[in-house]
Amino acid sequence: MSSSHEHPDPLRALSLDRLRRRTSAKWRTYPPDVLPLWVAEMDVPLPEPVARVLTEAVALGDTGYATGAGYAEALAWFARERWQWDGVAVDRTAVVADVMRGVVEVLRLVTGPGDAVVLTPPVYPPFHAFVAHEGRRVVAAPLDGAGRLDAGALEAAFREAVAGGRRAALLLSSPHNPTGTVHTRPELTAVAELARRYGVRVVADEVHAPLVLPGAGFVPYLSVQGAEDAFSVVSASKAWNxxxxxxxxxxxxxxxxxxxxxxxxxxxxxPSHLGVLAHTAALRHAGDWLDALLGGLDANRRLLGDLLARHLPEVGYRRPEGGYLVWLDCRAAGLGDDPAAAFLERGRVALTSGPPFGAGGAGHVRLNLATSPDVLREAVRRMARTVGRERGAPSGAQSG
Structure with missing residues (x-):
């Protein structure tokens, strides 16, 4: 793929006034004086190749049912180009509505009601909700103190999950939401070896896979030795908004x-026909746009670290290796188990509440840094005022 030198950082392309005209959940859930850094939407324009294919479809009235193998073929091509992995066989794929619906369909294939699904908290709250809704039991294998997979915890959870001869699955977030941890090949190989030993089926949610940042490399779970009986669920939704x-x-x-x-x-x-067209175009033709985005996210994760060190040194920040979601440890800030409530009420910044992520969530918040540097600066200023480090009421943010 070519370099992004011709492509400006999409995170700097839109003003706050223009973003506030959007009608999606990010912009309409809270009042206009709140800076929304919560749900996984990015403050970016649509990549031109995606906008073009959608515009052409609308002009043709091409708004019927989805069909064909184009999406799977585009993913296979992208995986070869980006991850040097030739393991996406089109005849071993299925198009589904979204990642969580795909996860549910696979869990129905490999487990039954009452069976256990192992989760690695703190982890994306819908994992807990969808597993429970399907009548499966959650068994937790918490991440270790460094926010990485814990082989000992996984083995204990697997042993519990399969007790009595029950079927079981591991629902793996890779890269991990909310910590931004990118699992290494040795870590994933250890997971596969344990899963084989205990007969646990692995379902890897790899929706953030295209967003791995400089310094880390994405390893498709299906590329590791021992993962031949596993499933991956992938989408272009997060990386291209x-x-x-x-x-x-x-x-x-x-x-x-x-x-x-x-x-x-x-x-x-x-699945939406327009969705399939858009995701296919993103994978095939919006690589330069993605490269520019990754550069902006890399700059923003450094900026956030600097801002927190200066204005909120009591907040623990581990720089994410992938994605645009950041897990902040606010336990020393004196804001209780759910700091997001205080940041919203007193600072007018909307973050994602930590406790619903499960074990390790109390006292934490998830922040979405896929926004302009100016909004990020204003958000941290407001958060600092919330914990009383700076005086004065929150001022309006300006976006570059």
Missing amino acids: LAGLKAALVVAGPEAAGELRRTPSEASHG
């Missing part, structure tokens, strides 16, 4: 292909 254009792919390892073929036909009824 396409959450409102529903589409995702389930990818099966070679030993899981037969199970994937047993997915009921109704599972394929959810």
Whole structure:
């Protein structure tokens, strides 16, 4: 893929006034005086190749049902180009509405009601909710103190999950939401070895995979030794800001292909035709835009570290290796188990509350840094006022 020198940082492209005209959840959940740094939407314009394919489809009235293998073929191409991985076989994929619907369909294939699904908290709250809604039990294998997978905790959880001969699965967030941890090949190989030993089936949510930042490298779970019976669920939604254009792919390892073929036909009824077109165009043609975005996110994670060190030194910050979500440890700031409530009420900054992420969530917040540097600066100023480090009422933010 070519370099991004011709492409400006998309995080700097839109003013705050223009962003506030948006009608999505990020911008309409809270009053206009609140800076929204919560849900996983980015403050970016649509990549031109994606806008073009959507505009052409609308002009043609091409708004029917999704079909074809174009999305899977684009992912296979992207995986070769970006990750030097040739493991996406189109005949071992299925198009689904979104990542969580894909996860649910796979969990239905490999577990039954009452079976256990292992989670690695703190982790994306819908993991807990969807697993419970499907009548499965959550068994926790918490991350270690460095925010990484803990082999000992995983083994204990696997042993509990399969007790009595029950089927079990591990739902793995990779890269990890909310910590931004990018799992290494040795870490993932250890997971695969344990999963094989205990008969646990792995389902990897890899929606943040294209967003791995400089200094880390994404390892597709299906590329590691021992993961041949696993599943991955992937989408272009996070990396190109396409959450409102529903589409995702389930990818099966070679030993899981037969199970994937047993997915009921109704599972394929959810994806949007426009979503499939948009995601395909993003993977195929918006690599330069992605490179420019990654440069902006890299700069923002450094900026956030500097701002916190200067204005909020009591907040613990571990720089994310991937994605644009940051896990902040606010336990020393005196804001209780749910600091997000205080930051919203007193600072007028909307962050994602920590406790719903499970074990390790209390006293934490998740911050979305996919915004302009100016908004990031103003958000940290407001957060600092919330904990009483700076006097004065929050002022209006300006976006570059």
